[in-house]
Amino acid sequence: MIEVDDLGIRFKMEKRRRSGALSFLLERSQNRQRSPREFWALRHVSFTVERGDTVGVIGRNGSGKSTLLRVIAGVYPPDEGKVSIGGEVSTLFSLGAGFQTELSGRDNIYLNGIMVGLTKDRIEELLDVIIEFAELGDFIDMPVRTYSSGMRARLGFAIAMHSDKDIVLIDEIMGAGDVAFRQKAEAEMSRIIGERTVILVSHNMSAIEQFANKAIWFDKGVIAGMGEPKKVVEQYLAASKVKKPPPDKEDWAVA
Amino acid sequence: MIEQLKNIWERRELLYYMVRFQMKAEKKNKVLGFVWSFLDPLLLMLTYIVLVSYIFGRGGPQFPVLLFTALISWRWFTNSLRRSVNSVTSKVGLIQSVRFPLVILPLSGIIIGFFDWLFGFAILVPMLFIFKASFTVNVLWLPVLLLIQIIGTIGACLIAAVWGTYLSDLSNIIQFAIRICFYLTPIIWAVEERIPERLIHLYMLLNPFAGLLESYKNVLIRGVPPSEYAIVGVALSCVVFVVGLWYFSRDEHKLVKAI
Numbered sequence: 001m002i003e004v005d006d007l008g009i010r011f012k013m014e015k016r017r018r019s020g021a022l023s024f025l026l027e028r029s030q031n032r033q034r035s036p037r038e039f040w041a042l043r044h045v046s047f048t049v050e051r052g053d054t055v056g057v058i059g060r061n062g063s064g065k066s067t068l069l070r071v072i073a074g075v076y077p078p079d080e081g082k083v084s085i086g087g088e089v090s091t092l093f094s095l096g097a098g099f100q101t102e103l104s105g106r107d108n109i110y111l112n113g114i115m116v117g118l119t120k121d122r123i124e125e126l127l128d129v130i131i132e133f134a135e136l137g138d139f140i141d142m143p144v145r146t147y148s149s150g151m152r153a154r155l156g157f158a159i160a161m162h163s164d165k166d167i168v169l170i171d172e173i174m175g176a177g178d179v180a181f182r183q184k185a186e187a188e189m190s191r192i193i194g195e196r197t198v199i200l201v202s203h204n205m206s207a208i209e210q211f212a213n214k215a216i217w218f219d220k221g222v223i224a225g226m227g228e229p230k231k232v233v234e235q236y237l238a239a240s241k242v243k244k245p246p247p248d249k250e251d252w253a254v255a
Numbered sequence: 256m257i258e259q260l261k262n263i264w265e266r267r268e269l270l271y272y273m274v275r276f277q278m279k280a281e282k283k284n285k286v287l288g289f290v291w292s293f294l295d296p297l298l299l300m301l302t303y304i305v306l307v308s309y310i311f312g313r314g315g316p317q318f319p320v321l322l323f324t325a326l327i328s329w330r331w332f333t334n335s336l337r338r339s340v341n342s343v344t345s346k347v348g349l350i351q352s353v354r355f356p357l358v359i360l361p362l363s364g365i366i367i368g369f370f371d372w373l374f375g376f377a378i379l380v381p382m383l384f385i386f387k388a389s390f391t392v393n394v395l396w397l398p399v400l401l402l403i404q405i406i407g408t409i410g411a412c413l414i415a416a417v418w419g420t421y422l423s424d425l426s427n428i429i430q431f432a433i434r435i436c437f438y439l440t441p442i443i444w445a446v447e448e449r450i451p452e453r454l455i456h457l458y459m460l461l462n463p464f465a466g467l468l469e470s471y472k473n474v475l476i477r478g479v480p481p482s483e484y485a486i487v488g489v490a491l492s493c494v495v496f497v498v499g500l501w502y503f504s505r506d507e508h509k510l511v512k513a514i
Contacts, residue, residue, distance in 0.1 A: 074353075094351075098348050098349055098352030100280060103280055111276055112353075114269050116353060
């Protein structure tokens, strides 16, 4: 379903994302005496995902997890290596990014559907399902900028889950929402396991162990561990020297 | 490059919705909403009428309608350019969440600019009657002129979108450059009045907008065919279009990382 072969993603590190015009010209005229440093967000990454897998991706902040999701979403083309994706990918909602905040939740659902290539009819069909799942009530017609982070996460999750795509990308949103919503999210995740292919990035080790049938641990852009979730989580926690909290269904504390 | 064009055609529905949602978002907070699309050019025109007709005492009887014709076309170009400069950087969240042809971002700015032109045109039509413009078959040249303008605008905006992503100064530079070009172009003044006769030919060759704007005035108000100097506009538009399209296609994948 997804084949990643020696993937590398490189970024140029500039102090200012966009240099001022003058320094831009100066750098040019000095003929790259200060060549910008580059860093590899991902390097030599290889793994395979079969249809129906739920892959848990763990690692410290900045280890390349979100970058990987973006590669799979098609946002970053590989600088090295190859990525083959045999299916359609959902939108990546990282903690609510990707919403047009001036528009209402409803409009964002619509826009998202168009962006991932759904037909208008299909979007209409899914609209009610998504609205109901997100439980935003009247807020669905308010601009997203009025939403709390939890509400955005719920909407993002609702859209990602119901967008008809073979591959679902979930970034850090399992921890959002109140207990009632988490139970719903849990149920939804359990429902689609096996049916669809899920890439789940989370800091919540319980969620990873519960849903994933494969886990990959990223450390500074390379794979530090891969395989059975319980094992990989243990490796990761050992390396981070964090004592694993006792498994407690009620305690989905946000890391 | 042909790929790009095909791509855009395939995702035309996306372009449509981007435009629609962008326009919706922009007028959401404004009390007057879309009325501003009419008011903006109207108020601008009134400002210049006061300045030129009353304060300077120039312009002639048809000044308002000549001014307005040039103004709405000029505004279409400059507003498109301004929007394009920030088109990519303003949509970081969206670009990093889902894959889509980025060219849609500056393009939607141009299309919104065109709708503003249409609103302006809706006001222009009654003005043409009021100021007794000559209505001849030459009016049929209008779509051709619009086509020339849109081709050139697309090229310029694609280049602006790329540069604007790397250089935040570009919006300041563009503001300034537009202002200068505005005064150097026959919008609030007439070519015959201000340019010495022996220099007119040179001027018209050097300023691509001059030929185009004179042509708009020719076909809508004076009832004559477009200015020969519009050819300069045609040639330049085509070149800029090809260059812009090539440049944007080449750099598109770098843009996602630059934001």
